Amino acid sequence: MASNQGLCFHCNEVIPKGVNLHVSILGSSQAMCCQGCAAVAQTIIESGLEDYYQHRTAAAPSAQGLVPDALVKMLEYDDESVQLEFVAQNENSKEVLLSIEGIACAACAWLIEKQLLHIPGVQKIHVNSTTQRATLVWDDQHVKLSQLLQSVQKLGYNATPFQTDKQEEIDRKLYRSHLLKLGVAGLATMQVMMFAIALYGDLFDDMELIYRDYFRWVSLIMATPVLLFSAQPFYFGAYRSLKAKTLNMDVPVSIALLGAYSASLYATVNGTGEVYFESVSMFTFLLLLGRLLELRARRKASETSSNMLKLVPKLAMRIDESGQQQKVAASQLKHSDIIVILPGEVVPADGQVVFGESEFDESSLTGESLPITKKHGDKVFAGTINHEQTVHLEVEAVSQNTFIANIMRLQEQAQSEKPKIATIADSVARYFVFGLLVIAALTYTYWHFHSPEDAFWITLAVLVATCPCALSLATPAALTAATHKLSKTGLLVKRGHVLESLAKVTSVVSDKTGTLTEGKLQIKHVNTRDDVDETTTLNLIGALEAQSSHPIANAFSEYQSYTAKNIEHHTGLGLSGEVKGLQLKLGKASFCGQPAEPKAGMLELVLMVDDKLAARVYLSDTIKKDAVRFSQGLKTRDISLSMLTGDDSAQVEYVAKQLHITDISSGALPQQKLEVVRTKTQKSPHLLMLGDGVNDGPVLAAAPLSVAMGLGTDIAKSSADAVLLGSKLTTLLTAMDLAKKTKKIIAQNLAWALGYNALILPLAVAGIVTPYMAAIGMSLSSLAVLTNSLRLNKQ
Numbered sequence: 001m002a003s004n005q006g007l008c009f010h011c012n013e014v015i016p017k018g019v020n021l022h023v024s025i026l027g028s029s030q031a032m033c034c035q036g037c038a039a040v041a042q043t044i045i046e047s048g049l050e051d052y053y054q055h056r057t058a059a060a061p062s063a064q065g066l067v068p069d070a071l072v073k074m075l076e077y078d079d080e081s082v083q084l085e086f087v088a089q090n091e092n093s094k095e096v097l098l099s100i101e102g103i104a105c106a107a108c109a110w111l112i113e114k115q116l117l118h119i120p121g122v123q124k125i126h127v128n129s130t131t132q133r134a135t136l137v138w139d140d141q142h143v144k145l146s147q148l149l150q151s152v153q154k155l156g157y158n159a160t161p162f163q164t165d166k167q168e169e170i171d172r173k174l175y176r177s178h179l180l181k182l183g184v185a186g187l188a189t190m191q192v193m194m195f196a197i198a199l200y201g202d203l204f205d206d207m208e209l210i211y212r213d214y215f216r217w218v219s220l221i222m223a224t225p226v227l228l229f230s231a232q233p234f235y236f237g238a239y240r241s242l243k244a245k246t247l248n249m250d251v252p253v254s255i256a257l258l259g260a261y262s263a264s265l266y267a268t269v270n271g272t273g274e275v276y277f278e279s280v281s282m283f284t285f286l287l288l289l290g291r292l293l294e295l296r297a298r299r300k301a302s303e304t305s306s307n308m309l310k311l312v313p314k315l316a317m318r319i320d321e322s323g324q325q326q327k328v329a330a331s332q333l334k335h336s337d338i339i340v341i342l343p344g345e346v347v348p349a350d351g352q353v354v355f356g357e358s359e360f361d362e363s364s365l366t367g368e369s370l371p372i373t374k375k376h377g378d379k380v381f382a383g384t385i386n387h388e389q390t391v392h393l394e395v396e397a398v399s400q401n402t403f404i405a406n407i408m409r410l411q412e413q414a415q416s417e418k419p420k421i422a423t424i425a426d427s428v429a430r431y432f433v434f435g436l437l438v439i440a441a442l443t444y445t446y447w448h449f450h451s452p453e454d455a456f457w458i459t460l461a462v463l464v465a466t467c468p469c470a471l472s473l474a475t476p477a478a479l480t481a482a483t484h485k486l487s488k489t490g491l492l493v494k495r496g497h498v499l500e501s502l503a504k505v506t507s508v509v510s511d512k513t514g515t516l517t518e519g520k521l522q523i524k525h526v527n528t529r530d531d532v533d534e535t536t537t538l539n540l541i542g543a544l545e546a547q548s549s550h551p552i553a554n555a556f557s558e559y560q561s562y563t564a565k566n567i568e569h570h571t572g573l574g575l576s577g578e579v580k581g582l583q584l585k586l587g588k589a590s591f592c593g594q595p596a597e598p599k600a601g602m603l604e605l606v607l608m609v610d611d612k613l614a615a616r617v618y619l620s621d622t623i624k625k626d627a628v629r630f631s632q633g634l635k636t637r638d639i640s641l642s643m644l645t646g647d648d649s650a651q652v653e654y655v656a657k658q659l660h661i662t663d664i665s666s667g668a669l670p671q672q673k674l675e676v677v678r679t680k681t682q683k684s685p686h687l688l689m690l691g692d693g694v695n696d697g698p699v700l701a702a703a704p705l706s707v708a709m710g711l712g713t714d715i716a717k718s719s720a721d722a723v724l725l726g727s728k729l730t731t732l733l734t735a736m737d738l739a740k741k742t743k744k745i746i747a748q749n750l751a752w753a754l755g756y757n758a759l760i761l762p763l764a765v766a767g768i769v770t771p772y773m774a775a776i777g778m779s780l781s782s783l784a785v786l787t788n789s790l791r792l793n794k795q
Helices: 035-046 069-076 106-117 145-154 164-200 209-230 232-243 250-270 277-310 403-416 420-450 452-465 469-489 498-502 534-545 627-636 650-658 670-683 694-702 714-719 730-765 771-794
Strands: 021-025 028-032 087-089 094-101 122-128 133-138 158-161 315-319 325-329 338-341 350-355 358-361 372-374 391-397 491-493 507-510 517-528 564-570 574-579 582-587 603-609 612-623 640-644 663-665 687-691 705-709 722-724
Touching: 021 035, 028 035, 094 145, 094 164, 106 122, 106 133, 106 145, 133 145, 145 158, 164 209, 164 232, 164 277, 209 232, 209 250, 209 277, 232 250, 232 277, 250 277, 250 420, 250 452, 420 452, 420 730, 452 730, 452 771, 469 491, 469 498, 469 730, 469 771, 491 730, 498 705, 498 730, 507 670, 517 534, 534 564, 534 574, 534 582, 534 603, 534 612, 612 650, 627 640, 627 730, 640 650, 640 670, 650 663, 663 670, 670 687, 670 694, 687 694, 694 705, 694 714, 705 714, 722 730, 730 771
Parallel strands: 507 640, 507 687, 640 663, 687 705, 705 722
Antiparallel strands: 021 028, 087 094, 094 133, 094 158, 122 133, 315 325, 315 338, 338 391, 350 391, 358 372, 491 722, 517 612, 564 574, 574 582, 582 603, 603 612
């Protein structure tokens, strides 16, 4: 059957305007009218049934409506124009942050990661069970995003690209669902408990059989919705676990619920034996209560990163080709678009100032309380606030490619990368469930021969009491709380080992310029000839430096009253030119033919006017305000501080003296820096490298632990394990203290979880603990771990 121009190859319907879908069939690209037809055609091809199109005698019915809405929506995510809103494009891959519904514990995260990593084209997948999000990196040439989403769905989870509004809707929906299930379980528990008291209380010893059976049947009716509706989350969790051929905490819980209900149903129908409908209802109610509180804790833990994206406005004012301003969706902005930012407005995209000058509040990104002046050529980031004047920006990055979106992905990645201790805990939890099932089977066997009427209920108590919820939560809950706390204080954690490594640091090696110092030369002293005015002198220098890109020129950027001509650059020496009819020379004393008069830690510039000495100007790079406190703080913690810099000027000695640093390596090239750090690492394996420049990239990547300055280069930030968002060095001291506290909290959580299970297990096996007592103990155990972890947020 031949294809017709403008008609869908699959169903022969007219292709709507704007639809550009194609599927490769029988060696050529064929147009499709909708996502549904494209999906069906692709499925036919992937199933090896391509000959169908060669032998069919009529067009296939339109697939519009035949394909489930969820599948159609997933296919839409493959459209590159749609992906602009939520996918970040890397060099050879794409990266997306996903929201995943249905994750109950660390085992769910492990299952999803294991499943997707087997798919060709998937380069990286990290699932955070606490925030219920996943960072996915894949090669679009090998596998489509829709195929990966379907793979997650086949496991029983619903995955969609993360969007703040949708995530909040999902959280609200999940919370309402849990609340409804909890309400049903609570209502039924109250009613069933009343009948249980009537059945087992002394007041009704002489109850007639007909009334006893009546109460049992009513209890059965009340407990059934609890079992079939309220307890669903545990069944789904157990099903997913067994499907993946592993074990999680929902398995013993589901066995306990179904076993208790089935035994009670048998006793009710046959009129013999005991019923425990109140145990089923109460157990479900208490478990759901624990899950609900856990859900609230998760929402609180994830709201920091969600709120960051809320800072970016949805609309932008773009200047079109005719020079008119038009309001457009921020997601529609493209590279090189010119947008207008009015005073008081939030910036919708990353860009460069091309018109105007103003102060921007970057506190949401860096923690800096003071606004920063941005002028022509400066970068402005999405989410920051324009304080003073109208400026025009040339767009450089939108949506998922902005700095703020990148921060959020790095944060999710850091939280998802599990340190060794977390991996061990997850593994222990899985083996623990297996061991628990074996012990439960042995317990039942023993009691079946010694007290058959109690065997089932004692086994039930064993399954419930030793559920390893607290063990699975012990490490991820503490790491999540600590990571968010660090983010709030200004340290963005990129790698999972940062918290563990920070707690062990014994030596710090730091770059100088831009790290210990501000990295900006400032005018400190001006010595002029008696007949020369200081302001005039600075304006003469400013005119010469106006066309220079050297860092020295920035120090004179505010002195622009005159214009220079005939400027000549004398490499490594200085400048010469003509200003107001005067012949000027500016630079080193030797270049100007004058003797040097140096000042400690300062750079000397000599100005000659018509071959006569006019002035000596001294510049200095200022040491950061808290650098001294940082140095002292390290000393009190028995941590050594060394300086490793490419600078070989007198500034090095001056800065080292001010900060009491005795171990100095100056004038080092990148390779030499690398060798220095490797040598130091052999003596002190718990070393932290602090840097900001391009030349610091290799050494930051090689160091056991590295931190880049937030205002440093992109190479430094991408190479480092963590990024200091502001410029406060003392934030690192706070981070080190918090890391040690986190280590203690994790140890406390693990000790509590293992100790509780070790204590409750023999009591349950001995028949001392009843099922409802076990349910209360298990829920309290998980809450204790969560509450202990959340203390880190209050440090």
